Amino acid sequence: MSELATARATGALSPEELAALHAQHRPPGLFQRAARLVGLLLFFGLWELMSVVILPRIDPNLVTLMPPPTSVLAGAWELIQSGDLFKHFKASLQREAVAFLYASAAIPIGIVMGWSRTAQHLLEPVFEMLRPIPPIAWIPLAILWFGISDLQNQFIIFLGIFFPLLINTIAGVKNVEPNLIRAARCLGASELDVLVRVVFRAALPQIVTGVRVGLGVGWMALVAAELVGATSGLGWLISDARSVLRTDIILVGMISIGLAGLLIDQGLRWVAKKLLPWSLAMTR
Amino acid sequence: MGVLDVRSVVKIYPGHGAGDDPVKALADVSFTVRENEFCSILGHSGCGKTTLLNIMAGFDAATLGEITLDGRPIGKPGWERAMIFQDYALFPWLTVLGNVGFGLDMKRVPAAEREAIAKRQIALVGLNGFEHRYPHQLSGGMRQRVAIARALAVDPSVLLMDEPFAALDAQNRSMLQDEMVRIFMEQRKTMVLVTHSIEEAIKLSDRIIVMTRRPGRVKADIEVRMSRPRAEEDPEFVALKARIRDLIHDEFDLSEAPAAAAATR
Numbered sequence: 278m279s280e281l282a283t284a285r286a287t288g289a290l291s292p293e294e295l296a297a298l299h300a301q302h303r304p305p306g307l308f309q310r311a312a313r314l315v316g317l318l319l320f321f322g323l324w325e326l327m328s329v330v331i332l333p334r335i336d337p338n339l340v341t342l343m344p345p346p347t348s349v350l351a352g353a354w355e356l357i358q359s360g361d362l363f364k365h366f367k368a369s370l371q372r373e374a375v376a377f378l379y380a381s382a383a384i385p386i387g388i389v390m391g392w393s394r395t396a397q398h399l400l401e402p403v404f405e406m407l408r409p410i411p412p413i414a415w416i417p418l419a420i421l422w423f424g425i426s427d428l429q430n431q432f433i434i435f436l437g438i439f440f441p442l443l444i445n446t447i448a449g450v451k452n453v454e455p456n457l458i459r460a461a462r463c464l465g466a467s468e469l470d471v472l473v474r475v476v477f478r479a480a481l482p483q484i485v486t487g488v489r490v491g492l493g494v495g496w497m498a499l500v501a502a503e504l505v506g507a508t509s510g511l512g513w514l515i516s517d518a519r520s521v522l523r524t525d526i527i528l529v530g531m532i533s534i535g536l537a538g539l540l541i542d543q544g545l546r547w548v549a550k551k552l553l554p555w556s557l558a559m560t561r
Numbered sequence: 562m563g564v565l566d567v568r569s570v571v572k573i574y575p576g577h578g579a580g581d582d583p584v585k586a587l588a589d590v591s592f593t594v595r596e597n598e599f600c601s602i603l604g605h606s607g608c609g610k611t612t613l614l615n616i617m618a619g620f621d622a623a624t625l626g627e628i629t630l631d632g633r634p635i636g637k638p639g640w641e642r643a644m645i646f647q648d649y650a651l652f653p654w655l656t657v658l659g660n661v662g663f664g665l666d667m668k669r670v671p672a673a674e675r676e677a678i679a680k681r682q683i684a685l686v687g688l689n690g691f692e693h694r695y696p697h698q699l700s701g702g703m704r705q706r707v708a709i710a711r712a713l714a715v716d717p718s719v720l721l722m723d724e725p726f727a728a729l730d731a732q733n734r735s736m737l738q739d740e741m742v743r744i745f746m747e748q749r750k751t752m753v754l755v756t757h758s759i760e761e762a763i764k765l766s767d768r769i770i771v772m773t774r775r776p777g778r779v780k781a782d783i784e785v786r787m788s789r790p791r792a793e794e795d796p797e798f799v800a801l802k803a804r805i806r807d808l809i810h811d812e813f814d815l816s817e818a819p820a821a822a823a824a825t826r
């Protein structure tokens with residue numbers, strides 16, 4: 278019976294209708310994909326040409342400063358085989374993850390601040406005073422407090438994640454449709470039910486936005502923290518390669534940092550899409 | 562069950578200082594809605610209809626006077642007084658089934674029973690086959706049906722409705738009005754409907770409260786004894802419609818602010 282009902286709900290589609298539907302919602306064409314590929318190939322081609330043909334004519338030493346993509350690839354292969362790249366990659370990601378766990382305290386704090394005026398008045402001045410200080414500005418103090426250690430790095434990343442997450446959570450809570458809260462109350466929801474089952478759920482899309490922004494800022498802070506205060510991680514990798522003039526490794530590190538940042542964000546988007554199908558549909 | 566007694570209710574909204582004076586929305590409103598009675602509240606925009614309904618729901622408190630339900634003063638909002646909103650107020654993250662089951666979940670009804678009741682209510686409003694859709698996948702009329710099912714699922718003593726059909730197109734509105742009549746006959750309970758439409762009030766109500774302009778007072782308390790379903794062509798319907806229109810029209814001429822009345826005309 279439910280199948281019948283679903284058929285009634287959607288209405289059976291004729292072949293022409295199906296064809297029209299597919300024509301309207303076609304995946305990106307082959308031509309557009311090819312254009313993207315051509316753009317990339319041109320970029321790398323020009324870079325190779327610059328490093329291999331043009332720069333050596335000006336001054337042979339310049340190649341050291343700007344190695345061609347092929348050497349960068351070779352450098353990457355070397356680092357992958359030795360396991361170094363993976364090791365540093367893991368160290369950085371781990372720091373980001375641990376810092377995120379601490380910083381997720383911003384979600385309950387933000388919910389309470391968005392919900393209770395007293396809590397907001399109590400906490401806002403302190404947070405408003407600390408927030409404009411860039412996480413990077415904390416590095417010198419953090420090194421004195423925690424030394425050259427994971428803890429120092431995590432602290433800097435924590436600062437990067439915490440504030441965007443807090444601000445977005447507060448805004449998310451404040452923007453909850455008042456009638457949703459009223460509806461829940463007159464359906465018998467207790468104060469805790471309202472907070473957990475309605476306010477948190479309704480604010481979740483904005484909280485996820487906060488997580489995305491936070492992890493992005495945190496990732497930037499991470500690299501800065503590792504450049505000066507670590508003995509592992511992608512930031513340390515490029516700073517270490519600089520001291521031995523291995524520009525190919527510097528470039529490998531830079532690309533890895535970019536890729537990892539992209540990966541984190543794409544992963545989050547994917548999770549959000551799975552978890553919050555309704556919110557994407559509403560903002561479309 | 563479900564006797565709603567409104568006793569000398571006055572509501573004054575505090576102003577916020579300079580240039581924002583206190584607003585008297587309701588001035589001494591009294592009437593009684595009997596058990597299992599369908600009561601409509603009619604009146605001009607700004608006469609305090611929503612204010613009155615919010616006090617009944619417990620979202621807001623009366624400045625003076627009180628409202629009782631079955632003899633007990635109304636306190637915090639609760640499932641005995643379920644509300645249907647003009648903008649539906651469905652939880653966008655829950656499916657139709659989840660929305661309709663929400664109140665039962667709050668009442669800690671076991672999952673199996675919850676689903677059975679929710680499905681029955683969904684069937685009652687004619688949404689079989691849409692249980693697993695999200696609100697954004699439904700039309701306005703369907704969303705309001707979900708809201709009706711959600712409110713009825715908790716089996717309230719009173720169902721409160723604030724212009725529930727105002728955002729719908731004419732066809733959907735009249736369809737939902739007919740369904741409301743059917744639901745009311747099937748699940749007898751006390752209902753209070755705020756509306757701008759005289760036809761809607763006559764079609765649905767046992768009692769019609771006509772309010773004055775702000776500050777709102779009861780201008781007329783009319784019992785309607787026609788049998789349901791009611792046809793708009795019925796001479797009794799036509800006569801009552803004319804009578805109520807006159808009552809409301811009077812309010813224009815008696816308005817304390819002629820300029821404002823002219824502007825809204």
Ligand SMILES: Nc1ncnc2c1ncn2[C@@H]1O[C@H](COP(=O)(O)OP(=O)(O)OP(=O)(O)O)[C@@H](O)[C@H]1O
Binds near residue numbers: 574575609610611775
């Ligand atoms: N929270 C509030 N603070 C101050 N004034 C308010 C508040 N809510 C309503 N009012 C005022 O009280 C009066 C009655 O408002 P109410 O919303 O109850 O009218 P209504 O009859 O429901 O009107 P409508 O038919 O337009 O919905 C209006 O003049 C309105 O401006």
Ligand SMILES: [Mg+2]
Binds near residue numbers: 610611612723
């Ligand atoms: Mg209103």
